[in-house]
Amino acid sequence: MAKGQKKFRSVGTRPIRHDGIDKVTGRANYGADFALPGMLWGGVLRSPHAHARVLGIDASKALEIEGVKAVITSADLPVIEAGDGPTNFWDLSRNILARDKVLYHGHAVAAVAATTAVIAARALERVEVEYEVLPQVQDVMEAMSPDAPLLHEDMFTKGLDPKPEHPSNVARRMEIARGDLENGFAQANVVVEREFTTRSVHQGYIEPHAVVARTGEDGQVVVWCSSQGHFMVRQYCATVLGLDTSQIKVIPAEIGGGFGGKTTVYLEPLAILLSQRSGRPVKIVMSREEEFRATGPAPGSRIRAKLGARNDGTLTACEAQLYFEAGAFPGSPVMAACMTMLAPYTVENLSLVGYDVCVNKPKTAAYRAPGAPIGSFAIETLIDELAEMLGIDPVDLRLHNAAHEGSQAPYGPKFRRIGYRETLETARAHPQYRTPLERNQGRGVASGFWFNAGMQSSAAVNVNEDGTVQVVSPNPDIGGSRVSLALMAAEELGIDVERVRPVVADTETIGYSDLTGGSRVTFATGMAVVEAARKVIEQLRERAAKIWGIDVSQVEWNEGYALPGQGNGEHDPLSLAEIATSASRTGGTICGNVSLNARGAAPGFATHICDVEVDPETGRVEILRYAAVQDVGKAIHPSYVEGQMQGGVAQGIGWALNEELVYDEDGVLENPGFLDxxxxxxxxxxxxDTILVEVANPTHPYGVRGVGEVPIVPPLAAVANAIYAATGVRMRDLPISPPRLVDALDGKHSG
Amino acid sequence: MDPKTHVHTHINGEPVEFLSEAYRSLLEILRDELMLTGTKEGCTTGDCGACSVTLDGRLVCSCLVLAVEAEGRRVGTVEGIARGETLHPVQQKLLEHAALQCGVCTPGIVVAATSLLERNPDPTEREVRYWLAGNLCRCTGYDKIIRAVLDAASELRGASPNVLE
Incomplete structure (x- = not known):
């Protein structure tokens, strides 16, 4: 425990999660586990082309098959007016069912519902689509050239002055700049300038998207699905289908992984529409192939970056251009990459320019700290190069330039209390940093940053008549948030966490809440739970005051008991359970409801150490040891915090070494399965190994910072830097798969 | 309607009958006909292990087994691992080690790990890693899963906790 921190009773302990037994016995219901009587099975017809005009769709032969109950195309969707804003529903509508053109191999064209999944699949084969195949573009740099095939003939690059005269695949140009770049580089004794390439990668959650939708004669819709936010599903479905929000109820299933990939809708509106057309409940489950062909990858990218430093290690200037694949519609996280890549450092002079570029691939979706791992890969590799050139230890070089309380983030605000330096100092002192290495082995270090989000959350804390407590959460529990929320309620109330039962409520039984994303649930929904528990404590004190006949101001709440203050007569302490049991006689049910828009989410920083061994014959990289150090603010349930860090590291290692979506020259995805x-x-x-540094976030009652996303940021460069240390070869093209590494090693030996 | 075969099998020790077309997988029948949805579908190509079951005691991906192949055989699913109210040590240790986040791979891990410990009660860390290499988990990085399985193995042997390699 950090010095000066309060001693906690529940927070920081490691109880078994309340939903755990359901999950180890197979009882827990995920998206595809739900079924209704009379239910139909839906299927989606997907484009075999990466880019084509849809000249006509004829479903008549499909409808002739016995058991086929409905076929829908984009003609069945209301036309959405062109839109902008955080979610562009014009794009979303065209992504869930192509209108006029298909923009990627796998783009949905039509959907059917039939009495069995097999009949639905046969019906899809009988839907006739006439395509005019168009030239397509996969590579982000080619997509920017003036003669590239255009995905959207009416799209003009935003962020340019003057406004361009010709349409372009570049949706937007963005820039972060400060200081004097020329002067900054003039101050530098060493400058490195390099290019980096990363490929499309997939979130790779194990549970495919799945939905059951049922519509009634009264127009009411019920949706069962797994997502990172059932309120998001409700809003998106209502908007693209032209329904009232109050017409749709979404019941969250357990979610089998998301990592950002379940922050939008693909199937839900189709299932609702098919249910409306057929009058029957409709279930659709994506295959793994569909997941890879049609759901959100993280972008492939090209980056050119230049970084300068003085001989003492001070970073003086950075200039970078980032080109990100948005996929079929605008919206890559290139701005987030610009904002995060230098956030750990106090570089005074910088110019970071980002381009959001449409290519004939699925529209990108969020993936754990969206954009940050890609930008960080470039900067953290350059820092490693500078450290070597300057003869400075890479951790020391980072410490010399480390962002701190009061320093200005590249994206604007000044940091409040942050723990970046602490992660570096802890990493430097870690035994792994001094473990001797053998031949073909190397060690790499890298750091990372993520903003972490606050946003809207609701929560309820309801005291049951026997003194047990329900905590009602609006957020799907993707990695143990139920138990974390229960721990915070137990801490406030002063009762055992086993007496608290956390539940995830549907859209009709708790107030609106934003997504489970942005590492925000334990922080923001946690704040709502703490405030709701405090409302409950006020009521408990009032009831005790009433029972004792004293003023409420004289009643203290301490460790689960109401106590009369000094000079208020002799009264035995009243436990929460005793007050709850008599609640009906003292004023009725005791409960607290809170909705808030959480501010003060504190950024997270991490520093990772990776040791590898490279087989020079095969190019295979073995991860020998890995240590992740992170400022987590305060770990509510340390085991699940460690788990977030370990999981993020594993995904980052996959990104660094193996993962890439491979498209052929026609834009057809060649590896849509977990084998390839x-x-x-x-x-x-x-x-x-995980090392939790706890620099409390002063705006959260327990000091929580988001923890889920930061750990995927450092591994890409940590692995690449380790490979350099082992081989002397700089790998700036991800993934560092065995064929690429063997080629690079051969190049080194022949060159 | 495609012709169906009447299949007689045992699932988790109980006699079970069902009808299935020749092309349907055991996974489909378990989930969609018998409502045993503890067995998960992650890929249907035998790559992810979420659908792990045992067939006559052998660990298989139920997505790669035709339902009619269950005729006269014994099928074990995650629903049959706990004994009444008592969890199997593998299940208990997965909970104690917080070795699940989303939990969708967990049923497959439970079936695969119990199958490992039946044939190898004292596995090394490396043996556990290779045995579970067919069970993909995207959340945990496997660290806590491996520790939980080694811990369950020690408990089943009645031994002191395993020392990691």
Missing amino acids: YRIPVASDLPMI
């Missing part, structure tokens, strides 16, 4: 899109398996990884 290889995520790390148990035998690929060592134990992942």
Whole structure:
């Protein structure tokens, strides 16, 4: 425990999660586990072309098949007016069912509902689509050239002055700048300038998207699905289908992983529409192939970056251009990459320019700290190069330039209390940093940053008549948030966490809340739970005051008991359970409801150490040891914090070494399965050591910072830097798969 | 309607009958006909292990087994691992180690790990990693899963906790 921190009773302990037994016995219901009587099975017809005009769709032969109950196309969707804003519903509508053109191999064209999944699949084969195949573009740099095939003939690059005269695949140009770049580089004794390439990668959650939708004669819709936010599903479905929000109820299933990939809708509006057309409940489950072909990858990218430093290690200037693949519609996280890549450092002079570029691939979706791992890969590699050139230890070089309380983030505001330096100092002192290395082995270090989000959350704390407590959460529990929220309620109320039962409520039984994303649930929904518990404590004190006949100001709440203050007569303490049991006689049910827009989410920083061994014959990289150090603010349930860090590291290692969506020259995805899109398996990884640094976030009652996203940021460069240390070869093109590494090693030996 | 075969099998020790077309997988029948949805579908190509079950005691991906192949055989699913109210040590240790986040791979891990410990009660860390290499988990980085399985193995042997390699 950090010095000066309050001693906690529940927070910081490691109880078994309340939903755990359901999950180890197979009882927990995920998206695809739900079924209704009379339910139909839906299927989606997807484009075999990366870019084509849809000249006509004829579903008549499909409808002739016995058991086929409905076929829908984009003609069945209301036309959405062109829109902008955080979610562009014009784009969303065209992504869930192509209108006029298909923009990627896998773009949905039509959907059917039939009495069995097999009949639905046969019906899809009988839907006739006439395509005019168009030239397509996959590579982000080619997509920017003036003669590139245009995905959207009416799209003009935003952020240019004057406004361009010709349409372009570049949706937007963005820039972050400060200081004097020329002067900054003039101050530098050493400058490195390099290019980096990363490929499209997939979130790779194990549970495919799945939905059951049922519509009634009264126009009411019920949706069962797994998502990172059932309120998001409700809003998106209502908007693209032209329904009132109050017409749709979304019941959240357990979610089998998301990592950002379940922050939008693909199937839900189709299932609702098919249910409306057929009058029956409709279930649709994506296949793994559909997941890879049509759901959100993280962008492929090209980066050119230049970084200068003085001989003492002071970073003086940075200039970078980032080109990100948005996929079929605008919206890559290139701005987030610009904002995060230098956030750990106090560089005074910088110019970071980002381009959001449409290509014929699925529209990108969020993936754990969207954009940050890509930008960071470039900067953290350059820092490693500078450290070597200057003969300074890479951790010391980072410490010399480390952002701190009061320093200005590249994206504007001044940092409040942050723990970046602490992560560096802890990493430097970690035994792994001094473990001797052998031949073909190397060690890499990298750091990372993520903003972490606050946003809107609701929560309820309801005291049951026996003194047990329900905590009602609006957020799907993607990695243990139920138990974290229960721990905070137990802490406030002063009762055992086993007496608290956390539940995830549907859209009709709790107030609106934003997504489970942005590492925000334990922070923001946690704040709502704490405030709701405090409302409950006020009521408990009032009831005790009433029972004792004293003024409420004289009643203290301490460790689960009401106590009369000094000079208020002799009264035995009243437990929460005793007050709850008599609640009906003292004023009725005791409960607290809170909705808030959480501010003060504190950024997270991490520093990772990676040791590898490279087989020079095969190019295979083995991760020998890995240590992740992170400022977590305050770990409510340390085991699940460690788990977030270990999981993020594993995904980052996969991104660095193996993962890439491979498209052929026609834009057809060649590896839409887990055999060929290889995520790390148990035998690929060592134990992942986690070191939790706790620099409390002063705006959260317990000091919580988001923890889920930062850990995927450092591994890309940590692995690449380790490979350099082992081989002397700089790998700036991800993934560093065995063929690429062997080629690079051969190049080194022949060159 | 495609012709169906009448299949007689045992699932988790109980006699079970069902009808299935020749092309349907055991996974589909378990989930969609018998409502045993503890067995998960992650890929249907045998790559992810979420659908792990045992067939006559052998660990298989139920997505790669035709339902009619269950005729006369014994199928074990995650629903049959706990004994009444008592969890199997593998289940208990997964909970104690917080070795699940989303939990969707967990049923497959439970079936695969119990199958490992039945044939190898004292596995090394490396053996556990290779045995579970067919069970993809995207949340945990496997660290806590491996520790939980080694811990369960020690408990089942009645031994002191395993020392990691």
